[in-house]
Amino acid sequence: MTHFFRRGAGLAAAALFLLSGCSPPSGVPARTAAGAADTIFTGRFVTLDADNPEASAIAVADGRILAVGAASDLQRYEAATTRRIALPGVVLPGFADAHIHVMALGEQLEMPDLRGLTKAEILNRVKEAVAVTPQGEWIQGRGWDQGFWKPSVFPTAADLDGVAPNHPVMLTRIDGHSAWLNSRGLELAGITRETKAPEGGSILRDTSGRPTGMLVDRAIYLVTKVIPPPTQAQLERRVVAALEQSARWGLTSVHDAGVDLQTIGLYKDLLAAGTLPVRIYVMAQGTGATAEHYFARSPEIGLGEDRLTIRSFKAMLDGALGSRGAQLAAPYADAPEETGLELMTDEAFARLLRTATDKGYQVAVHAIGDRAITRALDVFEQTLGDRPDVRFRVEHVSVLNPADLPRFARLGALASLQPNFVGEYSRWSEDRLGPARVRWVKTTRDLLESKAVVLSGSDYPAADSGSPLGTLYCLVTRKGVRGEPQGGWFPDQRIDVARALQTMTVVPAFAAFQEEHLGTLAPGRWADFTVLSADPHEVAPDDLRDLTVLRTVVGGQIVFDGEKVSMR
Ligand SMILES: [Zn+2]
Secondary structure (H helix, E strand, C coil): CCHHHHHHHHHHHHHHHHHCCCCCCCCCCCCCCCCCCCEEEEEEEECCCCCCCEEEEEEEECCEEEEEECCCHHHHHCCCCCEEEEEEEEEEECEEEEEECHHHHHHHHHCCECCCCCHHHHHHHHHHHHHHCCCCCCEEEEEECHHHCCCCCCCCHHHHHCCCCCCCEEEEECCCCEEEECHHHHHHCCCCCCCCCCCCEEEEECCCCCEEEEEEEHHHHHHHCCCCCCCHHHHHHHHHHHHHHHHHCCEEEEEEEEECHHHHHHHHHHHHCCCCCCEEEEEEECCHHHHHHHHCCCCEEEHHHHCEEEEEEEEECCCCCCCCCCCCCCCECCECCCCCCCCCCHHHHHHHHHHHHHCCCEEEEEECCHHHHHHHHHHHHHHHCCCHHHCCEEEECCECCHHHHHHHHHHCCEEEECCCHHHHHHHHHHHHHHHHHHCCECCHHHHHHCCCEEEECCCCCCCCCCCHHHHHHHHHHCCCCCCCCCCCCCHHHCCCHHHHHHHHCHHHHHHCCCCCCCCCCCCCCECCEEEECCCHHHCCHHHHHHCCEEEEEECCEEEECCCCECCC
16 A cells, blocks of 8 residues: 555544544444355456455455455355356456536536537537527537637637527536627626626626626626526436446546535435435535535435435635636736636635534535635645644645645645646646646646645546546546647656556545545445456556446446446
8 A cells, every 4th residue: 555545544543533423434234254245246356455455256245345355265155145246357446536526417418518629610519509409598518628729719709699699509618617608698698798797707808898708607607597497307317317427437436526405415316216326425515505504414424325425515716727717826827917716715715614624524625726725725724734634625736836735745635636637738728827837737746745645536527538547547648538648748747557546446435534435345345346348557558548447336236237327
């Protein structure tokens, strides 16, 4: 086991001790070693457990691992009723995505995907949608990135008006932090020359003061509030589709970043129906009705055999780099009058940290720009500087001030990274930041060597790919999921497969206070497996993204069998 995680295990013990007064972690069922298995899985297991790294069989009872070893040794767990399942390929501990947006993923699956398209291709898609959409209905899409275009500039309403003169259109940028509207859309949202941008948002304008059609961060609400909300049935369909997609990608756990009460309600419905295929660790919205609801209650830990946990709040200190909403300490290189957006004050954030911690919740804070990251660490240090046990999470950590690098390890703040951003950032972040700061974008190896606890997620759909194999490939090659740039982007930040896999399995489990239950293949843990076509340790770095997921197993149940997704 690597050094940084041994340190984490110490924190884990401290945290369990501190929390034992308010809410006990769901316990490992008492069971003697001689108990019979309901299932014995055979195959080639790479356990990521340093004491027992390889095995050819795993015995499972009631969803948990009873024993790991050689197939011949595990015969003693076999009873007349025991199922034997031979798994193909190579079995690893189930992959977690430590930062994903489940509802947005479901929505993305229903919408035109604009990822990687030129502006002309996007306008063509909109034209096609206009032809089949009843007049007056909104046309929406997501995933465009002006970083692919020449010239690489924000689009305008006029671009869209040519193909959609009558339908309102809203196309969300890949990061979800800006939106491109046509004139009809602006009109329905009541956005005119006179409209003031709400706090934490901006309405881009031309030299005459007219809105161009681009809205950033909180200004997007001016539009989303006039778009008819999806029905409950639509929302449920999206959640189910997103979780099935997650299982197909080989994910057994997702950390859902910024979830509202309605969605948590849907998760509970699916849990009650026995149709939640993967585990969900909820970062509840840290403001508004959802926060109020949970602040008045205790965390909900390990519901439905650890399938659903609500014990974390997500806060947002700034926006995103691509939309120039990330809060920087010095102006943007390509917009010298801008330094980004502040979405939450230090005072409000300190209040959230204190209240959440008092109630036994974790806080995960979105901080992308160097200024926002410094603020996140400053407020944490001033408010809870002696509490590494709360496992404070900084989500994204995109533009790091080198002076902040040692603070993660020192404060016990976790760095939650999205390795696949390398693709997107390599396309345009030097424009935004200039040559000095760009070297400090997504500095994975530096963080690990500083002894920071580093975990990986995709931020999908605010990213090029939601596949954990994409994440693995990006960590090891420092190329985006499309294989660019050729030699890797700041290749000195590459890490090896073993360390990369830790950030996708063991460390997310720790970041969710679930290290007793998830992360390695060891007795007492849930039988969560990701079955791959080959062992990533034995695959050339460039071939990692050609690996395929053959099976996904959650709690001993096959939830993805290579062709279709089955729900428990
Ligand atoms: Zn996110």
